[in-house]
Amino acid sequence: MESNRQRKVAQLIQEDLAELFRKQAADAGQSLLITVSGVRVTADLGIAKVYMSIFPPELRKNIMKEIEGNKAAYRNYIGQKMAKQVRVIPHLNFYLDTTLDDAERIEKELKGEGDNPVL
Numbered sequence: 802m803e804s805n806r807q808r809k810v811a812q813l814i815q816e817d818l819a820e821l822f823r824k825q826a827a828d829a830g831q832s833l834l835i836t837v838s839g840v841r842v843t844a845d846l847g848i849a850k851v852y853m854s855i856f857p858p859e860l861r862k863n864i865m866k867e868i869e870g871n872k873a874a875y876r877n878y879i880g881q882k883m884a885k886q887v888r889v890i891p892h893l894n895f896y897l898d899t900t901l902d903d904a905e906r907i908e909k910e911l912k913g914e915g916d917n918p919v920l
Contacts, residue, residue: 804844810887811840814849817882818875822853833860838898842891849891852898861897868895 803811815837822835839852853868855861868875872893880890 803841807842807844807846810846810883810891811842811849813883813886814842814851814879814891814893815840817879818851821875821878831860833857833864835864838900846887846889846891849893851893851895853895854898854901858902865895865897 818840819837822837826833826835834854834856836854837851838854841850841852842848853865855864872895876890876893879893883890
């Protein structure tokens with residue numbers, strides 16, 4: 802079970818990274834949407850798991866590769882934003898959140914529109 806402290810730190814990270822990715826997407830000039838769908842922080846606040854949704858789907862692989870390459874810069878950014886609130890800045894691990902894709906696929910299959918309709 803998450804403590805209040807874990808939830809607060811996770812919320813701060815989620816808000817700060819969402820703002821950063823929104824700015825980066827706007828600066829890139831592409832029709833790109835990066836959403837930080839959730840953040841989970843370990844009990845010792847040492848690791849933050851950041852779950853992200855990226856649209857359009859064909860850009861996901863390249864963007865995740867770029868995000869992984871810039872992990873240190875993102876941690877530094879979070880550190881500057883949260884410096885007065887936490888002692889140790891969590892290490893960031895990024896994961897692709899495919900929940901919406903899964904829900905859409907299931908919905909299509911239930912309607913009989915999927916690739917493999919159930920007979």
